[in-house]
Amino acid sequence: MEKILRLGIIGCGRVAFHHAEMLKGVAGIELVAACDLIADKAKALADKAGLKAYTNYREMLKSEALDVVTLATPTGAHYDHVKDILNCHPVHVLLEKPMVLRIAHGMELNALAQARGVRIFPVYQNRFNKAVQRVKTALINGELGDVVLGTVRLRWCRPQRYYDLASWRGTFSMDGGAHVNQGIHYIDILRYLAGEIEEVHSLFAQLGAKLEAEDTGVSIVRFKNGGLGQIEITMAARPDDFEASVSIVGSKGMAVLGGICANKLETFSPAPADQAAFSEEVPMAYGISHRRVYEKIVAALRDGKPSPVAFEDGIKTIKLLHALYCSNEQRRWVRLDEEVESARLGERNEKLLSEYLIG
Ligand SMILES: NC(=O)c1ccc[n+]([C@@H]2O[C@H](COP(=O)([O-])OP(=O)(O)OC[C@H]3O[C@@H](n4cnc5c(N)ncnc54)[C@H](O)[C@@H]3O)[C@@H](O)[C@H]2O)c1
The missing domain is CATH 3.40.50.720 (NAD(P)-binding Rossmann-like Domain)
Known part of the structure; x- marks a missing residue:
């Protein structure tokens, strides 16, 4: 057995x-x-x-x-x-x-x-959502052509009371900001679909709540294949969550992933009938793909x-987050091959950490 x-x-x-x-x-x-x-x-x-x-x-x-x-x-x-x-x-x-x-x-x-x-x-x-897998296949088999534009748009609402729920929320040491906590899934899907990124330029802000890290940011990116992209993330949308999308404009077609966790294939020009066939209903934002x-x-x-997901692949998304943070901190273009780490993200805060360590 x-x-x-x-x-x-x-x-x-x-x-x-x-x-x-x-x-x-x-x-x-x-x-x-x-x-x-x-x-x-x-x-x-x-x-x-x-x-x-x-x-x-x-x-x-x-x-x-x-x-x-x-x-x-x-x-x-x-x-x-x-x-x-x-x-x-x-x-x-x-x-x-x-x-x-x-x-x-x-x-x-x-x-x-x-x-x-x-x-x-x-x-x-979320990489294993049916909709994401359909777009991945289309990028591998050429249905969408080469990536021209890859875009993340996350427009969610996290009011002050959300950050006030626990002392670690929104901190550089224990959580990170909107790109790290909420945005990571969509940033990872962008990398997974559109390929590795060569360089980024970011601008972050706190616009909807008082927290240590960012709740809003815009970044422009250039993919290794020459395509361009944009990552637009905010937790300062009010009064609700409005949008969580990843879109790919390819040289032969267009795909848009939406829903609450990239669970819907909202536009798929190579085969519009696949939009319904590859969309899934999910009860909540965690989706159903942990299974x-x-x-x-x-x-x-x-x-x-x-x-x-191979460890080395997963860590590349963390490297991308650090490149975005560094670009904002240093107000400059950051190339991914610089392998820079943010001055703040993941800084050690023994006081906050000590609540979770066992003696
Ligand atoms: N994949 C996803 O979609 C997804 C969704 C939500 C959260 N997460 C991640 O999961 C993690 C947990 O998030 P959460 O929202 O469930 O947080 P949470 O605060 O609700 O739960 C964390 C739990 O860990 C416990 N804990 C802390 N130190 C411990 C220790 N030494 N031994 C045993 N338990 C300990 C805490 O008491 C707490 O109950 C975070 O990293 C978060 O980013 C992922």
């Missing part, structure tokens, strides 16, 4: 419940344990999904013979948590977005995982298939 992978979730906050839901019915992997520093949160998920609850992930790793953990703790703690987890136990890690806030931290974790004989799987679940990520992880770990 084929091995069933044993999975534990660390961090039982908002997204963890979604993971538990998405795992239902995925063959080859079983969620067996949940851990949160706050006992009631661990218990809430454990009770809902029939799991064992822990408040210390080291205890969970010691007791549960896990093959994989999903790390869904606050972003700024990911680096410290993954390092500690891998030093405790060789276990594969599904790492929620943004994987890490510093590029150097990502490289260090990847080297540690390799030394421990395990893999870190980045979560960019596909888990299916691909099972295939990777059991059948030797490639990772859903």
Whole structure:
């Protein structure tokens, strides 16, 4: 009989419940344990999904013979948590977005995982939306031609009360701004579809709320293939979320992804009938593709298939975020091959971090 992978979730906050839901019915992997520093949160998920609850992930790793953990703790703690987890136990890690806030931290974790004989799987679940896959196919098989323009437009509403919910929100050390927390999915899809970016020029601002990082920004980009692009992101739209789109103008056709998480194919000139056929209904902005990520992880770990998103690929999106931040900080064009890191994003704040580290 084929091995069933044993999975534990660390961090039982908002997204963890979604993971538990998405795992239902995925063959080859079983969620067996949940851990949160706050006992009631661990218990809430454990009770809902029939799991064992822990408040210390080291205890969970010691007791549960896990093959994989999903790390869904606050972003700024990911680096410290993954390092500690891998030093405790060789276990594969599904790492929620943004994987890490510093590029150097990502490289260090990847080297540690390799030394421990395990893999870190980045979560960019929206890449596996049917609509995104249809556009990817069209860019590979030539239906859309070469990329002329690639555009992200995110016009969402995050009022002051959202940032006031917790001290880490909107901080450079634990969260990042609109590009990092909310924008990352769309920026990743732009890279995934339109290809690597050669250089960027960005301007960021705080226009709708008081937070440390940006809630608004515009960037112009030039792709390696010569095409141009624009990333326009704001959390200062009022009174609602209005738009989350990625569009590709190709030399032979046009595609627009929309919906709340790039789940709809709104325009697809090569085959308009595919617009309906490749659009999916989703109950919330997390979408439904975490399930596909888990299916691909099972295939990777059991059948030797490639990772859903290779670590090196995932980290390139973090490098792009740093290029955008640096361009804004230094008021200049930044080339991606400079491999620069922002002066602020992912800066260490021991006070905020200490709330999440176990002694
Ligand atoms: N892929 C997606 O669409 C998506 C959606 C939402 C959130 N996320 C990411 O998931 C992560 C978590 O986000 P969230 O909204 O669920 O946050 P959250 O604040 O609701 O939950 C985080 C949980 O981690 C727990 N925690 C912190 N340190 C811990 C430790 N040492 N051991 C065990 N538990 C610990 C906290 O107590 C909290 O319950 C973030 O990185 C976020 O960016 C991804």
